[in-house]
Amino acid sequence: MVQTGFMGGEENMTGIIIVRLCLGMAIVCWVAGALGYATARRRTGMGLLLAGGACVAGLLGYMWITLGRPPLRTMGETRLWFACFLPVIAVIVHFKFANRMLSVLILALASMICVRDLVDPGAFDQTMMPALKSPWFIPHVVAYMVSYSSLVLAGVCALYFLLAARLRKKELNPQQGEIVFNLVQIGFPLMTVGMLFGAFWAKEAWSDYWSWDPKETWALITWLAYAAYIHLYWRKRSNLRWQMIVLIIATVALVICWMGVNFLPSAAQSIHVYGS
């Protein structure tokens, strides 16, 4: 059995160097990529975006081998997956919308996540509680992380479009609504997959597919919020500004579900607190 941790202070210098090197390289690639997009060098931007994604993917692979378990357990690890999937969404955005500003936003978001992990990587522990040893574990978390990448990006875009429209004293245009909706279109079905796979897993592990645990409750709140946005978007007479506001509220719910549930008063009895 591999018994090498790599983020334990002075315990393993090689591990620390690899983590910092990969994250540092990803940040440099993405900042340079953002500059490339900002200065209309789209191909360079795309290349650097993929290179940064490869750095994070490589780090995840290294962690998977070194820890002897899928690196999907802690908050720091899920953040890395989020940063890894953002470039995938960026590729779709690149080819579908060719919107430079959107690509810059994605790269800025991915860089911020990596900086967060560089400053506070969290505990990278090898142990995995028995309930997590399930075939549902990887698809459940991966589906959620891909959906989060797309949905958080949609929320950030909505906020950007709203602020930009307000500052320029212009109306939002339907194309902006379409961009944001397309991102939700990608993410929402995957979020449904994540939630339902979680329910199937809970039935196998804890005898109940839904136990109104705070994490589950917030997952449902988030799902309802995005469903409300989708319904509003398809309603012909609904106001674009209101759609964006509902989407931003849904994104706030998502962030609470992902990162904030552990801080809620009800979290003390939660079965979803695996350590962050």
Next chain:
Amino acid sequence: MSSRTHFWQTPWRFSQSLVIVGGVVLSLLAVQLLLGGRAIAPQYPANRMAFAILSLVTITAAAAFVEFSFVRWLGGLHLSLACGSLITIILILSTLMPSAPSGEETVNFFLPRLHLAYPHRGWSLAGCLAILFVNVAAAMGRRIRRFQARQLSFLVLHGGILLAMGMAMCATSEMVSLSVKMSVGGSGTELFVNGGKEIFLPAKLRLASFDLENYPPKLALVTARGDGRERFEATERWCAKGESFSWGEIEAEILEFLPSAIFRMDQNGWESTDVKGACPAAFVLVKNTNGRKLAEGWVSCGGPFSNKAELPLGIGRALVMIPPSPSIFRAEFQIVEKNGRARRETVVVNRPLHIGPWWVYLTNYDVGRGAASRWAGFQIVNDPTLKYVYAGLAMILAGTFWILWFRPDLWGGKRT
């Protein structure tokens, strides 16, 4: 003639819907405050009949009277959004309430009666869900009346929501769940009793053995603080022979590691053993960064057969071993069926045992004794609605992808 409209003039919109659903929620909260108790669903088969009749009547009525403004409101988006908003508020409130230990109520008078911390037990959430159920059914009725092939995805998704939600509500009265403790090596039985509830399984169960595997333990440096509390710094790596750890100026090296050990009083030392439930122990050399030896000795987290051992490092500091986390625990059953055929099956977390319609889950054991636990705890569950709920969830999954992914506007050409 005045052009002003009064609030309740049709067509009703979001604000009217919110007032109506909010009124229902507040009325149900008032009833609950007066009566106490938890929301009770009708028993089988009345629950399934109520579910079928309510869905069919609503769908048919909505299809038949689609031109009525009330029906349009009943199956419309404004009512969905109002229900969704109130469900969200109730759920957010529930997560802001501190949970009482072991899921029981707090000492406060109002909170337990209102079930704010456990909304699924309360009438207000049940009322909101019932209105949403009718809303979804009416929306389906409207689509069926004006049916076109492209609306099939809508019907699959919303039919799935209706089926999953309805059958999950039925499950609250139909599901049988019992927590039981079984002794290792005890006699076989098909009758299980707890809290006045008893169930018969279609086969006799005997807990033949219980086994537990742990991860290796970790070391921690404990430092006493001025305020009487202790600072606890654990290693991230596991203990193993030859491993070394450091905490600032303190360095520790494991010279000997026994994964399963027992303390021998007669020899005043630890020795390796095969006894089930024995604890790990490590012989550690502690030095400072200058290479000066600070201490040397055994540390162990202790177990059912040995006390824990700490290594003092001067005033207010000690090296301790953290009890290992369980990696896997399993119970082996001997199952004797009605026809006398016997078989053995192992139950682990995430892999329950299936006996007819019953699912047997391994839930706990005597943590203090670890692998030497003399009993194991199980949850025995029968949920006759499960296959229908799963069918509903599968329809939701298929419908969501169908509606959102299989559209030309998502994968269409480049837009600039």
